Amino acid sequence: MPIAVNRLASFRKTIVLSLTLALAFAVSGDLTALENTPLSYGPGVADITVKDKRSDRPLSGDIWFPSTTPDRHVRADKSKVWQMAPADRDAVMAEGQFPLLVVSHGMYGNTFNQAWLASELARRGYIVAMINHPGTSTFLRDPSQARELWDRPVDVSRLISHLLQDDTYGPRIDRSRIFAAGHSLGGFTVMFLAGAEFDNARYQNVCGSEPTLVVCEVLRGWSVAETEADRVEMAASRKDERIRKVISLDLGGTPVFSRKSLQQIETPILVLGSGRADMLDQDVESRALAAALPADSVTHLELEGAGHFDFMGVCKPDGFDILKEHEPGDEIVCIKGNAERVAQHDRILTEILTFLTQ
Secondary structure (H helix, E strand, O other): OOOOHHHHHHHHHHHHHHHHHHHHOOOOOOEEEOOOOOOOOEEEEEEEEOOOOOOOOOOEEEEEEEEOOOOOOEEEOOOOOEOOOEEEOOOOEOOOOEEEEEEEOOOOEOOOOOHHHHHHHHOOOOEEEEEOOOOOEOOEOOHHHHHOOOHHHHHHHHHHHHHHHOOOOHHHEEEEEEEEEEEOHHHHHHHHHHOOOEOHHHHHHHHHHOOOOHHHHHHHHOOOOOOHHHHHHHHOOOOOOOOOEEEEEOOOOHHHEOHHHHHOOOOOEEEEEEOOOOOOOOOOOHHHHHHHOOOOOEEEEEEOOOOHHHHOOOEOOOHHHHHHHHOOOHHHHHOOOOHHHHHHHHHHHHHHHHHHHO
16 A cells, blocks of 8 residues: 555655654764774774866765775764764775775665664675765755756765766776665665656656656655756666666665566666565555566565664664654654664665676
8 A cells, every 4th residue: 555645744844854853953073983893994984075067066975095004994973863874984995996885865865874784885895876866865955956856866866976087086986886775765766876767757657647756746745847958857768887786675666667667677676675664665665666667687685673774873762752852753763773773774785786796
């Protein structure tokens, strides 16, 4: 059944406020050493700003990389709600070339959402880059930019181009191993990079008959594809041939993809869905996506017991209670968000590494 309207309202409210609230409860930035299994690299991280001709849409975010100091992995204790990812902002990048994974955050999310994944992958020899999408990120909410949803996959392509041309990072990237991953609306975004295309007629038909579908509520709320010019932009191919594999993390948006475009995708796709199906109807989203893709191109796994927010960071033990007290309803983001989420992260990381190394 379509997700209930009140659940959609909670969904949208939660992702807008949860990370903002986490920062509102900021405490001191003391560093706490972690006890992790020794790995070959440390998790280096630095700020990044995309430099290109698109002055109308500036992009910035974070880049994670394998560092020369595997024993230095610290956690900045900046939030009472969220457990920060291990990071080293003073790190030196290790020698050699490494695969690149670009990550697209979800609706009204930001680069902190999948920092846990970036940190883990950096320690295992990956460069991971992510930017805050203008218009649809936590601190960059602009209705006009949200309407221009076609620019989300373009953001990711711009990020890749910038990194390949960068004097520091370009020589370190293995151009034969460039991958993309996205969570929720970010999963929708990276599917365009694999060759999925927006179907204007399908959008009108599906959302006319089932207006309470999450994708319909969101896209209509942003006035997506309401003019002829916008419909042309939305339907244009945004495929990026440089990307060799794509990972969808509990995406939203499958109903509006052209079925013909999905059937023609040759890029290997890993579709991870949430077994708990707490926010998105799997029959409409991840299961439907996997069924529409060529069988030899897709790996579909529904993670038992996992929820939509398990692809985001780990909540601190008191995170649920803090959110419940200060923003009743938003505590949903921290349901099973501590030890259970750590276990889900282990599974997610294992599946992603297996897929990327096949």
